[in-house]
Amino acid sequence: MTERHEIPARKGLALSVAKGKTIKIINTHGTQVVDTWAFVRDDLAEFMSMEHSRAGMNRLTPKLGDMLLTNHREPILKVVEDTSGGVHDTFIAACDIHRYRGLGCAGYHDNCQDNLWEGMAAAGFQAPETPSPLNVFMNIPWDLEGRIDWKPPVSTPGSYLALEAQRDLVIAFSACPQDIVPINGAARTPVEAHVEIV
Amino acid sequence: MTERHEIPARKGLALSVAKGKTIKIINTHGTQVVDTWAFVRDDLAEFMSMEHSRAGMNRLTPKLGDMLLTNHREPILKVVEDTSGGVHDTFIAACDIHRYRGLGCAGYHDNCQDNLWEGMAAAGFQAPETPSPLNVFMNIPWDLEGRIDWKPPVSTPGSYLALEAQRDLVIAFSACPQDIVPINGAARTPVEAHVEIV
Numbered sequence: 159m160t161e162r163h164e165i166p167a168r169k170g171l172a173l174s175v176a177k178g179k180t181i182k183i184i185n186t187h188g189t190q191v192v193d194t195w196a197f198v199r200d201d202l203a204e205f206m207s208m209e210h211s212r213a214g215m216n217r218l219t220p221k222l223g224d225m226l227l228t229n230h231r232e233p234i235l236k237v238v239e240d241t242s243g244g245v246h247d248t249f250i251a252a253c254d255i256h257r258y259r260g261l262g263c264a265g266y267h268d269n270c271q272d273n274l275w276e277g278m279a280a281a282g283f284q285a286p287e288t289p290s291p292l293n294v295f296m297n298i299p300w301d302l303e304g305r306i307d308w309k310p311p312v313s314t315p316g317s318y319l320a321l322e323a324q325r326d327l328v329i330a331f332s333a334c335p336q337d338i339v340p341i342n343g344a345a346r347t348p349v350e351a352h353v354e355i356v
Numbered sequence: 357m358t359e360r361h362e363i364p365a366r367k368g369l370a371l372s373v374a375k376g377k378t379i380k381i382i383n384t385h386g387t388q389v390v391d392t393w394a395f396v397r398d399d400l401a402e403f404m405s406m407e408h409s410r411a412g413m414n415r416l417t418p419k420l421g422d423m424l425l426t427n428h429r430e431p432i433l434k435v436v437e438d439t440s441g442g443v444h445d446t447f448i449a450a451c452d453i454h455r456y457r458g459l460g461c462a463g464y465h466d467n468c469q470d471n472l473w474e475g476m477a478a479a480g481f482q483a484p485e486t487p488s489p490l491n492v493f494m495n496i497p498w499d500l501e502g503r504i505d506w507k508p509p510v511s512t513p514g515s516y517l518a519l520e521a522q523r524d525l526v527i528a529f530s531a532c533p534q535d536i537v538p539i540n541g542a543a544r545t546p547v548e549a550h551v552e553i554v
Contacts, residue, residue, distance in 0.1 A: 251407035
């Protein structure tokens with residue numbers, strides 16, 4: 159009853175998931191950030207929105223029991239289990255080619271934004287725009303003055319975040335290819351992650 | 357040398373502004389939140405992005421000297437003066453019809469998302485999507501556990517935020533029509549604000 163999928167290192171994956179299913183995002187090696195997006199399957203223009211979710215949750219990042227909302231303020235994913243330490247990010251844009259240019263990369267560099275579009279295309283869908291992602295396992299601590307920092311994940315190998323689909327949806331992931339700043343662990347080595355649909 | 361414009365209570369306004377000009381967003385009565393967006397004039401698909409700005413500033417909210425970035429990670433607006441107390445928000449989506457439905461409004465309610473689209477249309481432009489706004493004067497405090505709250509502005513009558521345009525741009529404002537939660541002051545009375553282009 160469980161489908162298991164690999165999110166290849168540095169690449170994207172999109173899956174069609176029915177309402178009521180649980181999506182386990184597994185940090186196989188413990189060090190990998192997984193940018194995550196969700197779109198309502200029969201109207202892709204309605205999608206999970208961090209800025210609407212923060213307003214609905216009255217929280218900066220989702221915790222067990224929290225409901226993530228769409229840009230129409232409707233429930234789309236519920237946090238039903240979290241063995242990863244509960245550290246995820248809603249502040250930071252998907253990395254993109256502009257990010258790697260700014261970090262000094264001259265040629266092409268894999269990036270989460272392209273992974274969204276390519277993962278969706280491979281599954282037969284087209285994203286209407288690039289929403290701000292839920293950055294699963296991404297560790298961006300903040301302080302009371304509003305400063306933020308970029309830290310390796312706190313998750314352990316095999317730990318996971320489980321989200322219950324509240325709608326029939328298309329869910330997209332990118333195993334973040336960031337290898338210049340240590341957001342995917344101090345070794346700066348992006349690796350694969352896994353997803354189970356239960 | 358100074359153009360002065362009213363942002364009418366509960367409504368939107370968009371202006372074309374040349375690179376190098378300073379845009380003073382004035383809290384005329386001290387209590388009014390002004391949702392603000394900026395688009396590159398010769399390519400509206402490049403626009404001010406809160407999720408890219410937070411990553412570039414390494415801050416949750418902009419302070420004096422900070423640079424706001426586009427979704428291409430290019431400078432678009434710089435904070436050059438702030439007499440308002442420095443409390444602005446980057447977390448919360450523009451209010452929209454779905455927000456007021458959720459608050460129990462049966463009919464139409466003015467909202468910042470429609471004000472963006474209508475303000476842009478009145479100036480002869482079309483927004484490519486609804487980016488998450490810079491909520492000028494909006495007071496959303498956070499704590500170290502990630503809880504957020506909704507408070508009245510700390511600004512005083514006539515205080516302002518001044519932003520310097522780094523590109524030729526279209527800047528759009530909405531005098532937030534929220535009159536159910538006290539984000540526009542304890543009296544829950546949305547009022548006009550002003551903009552000066554210097």
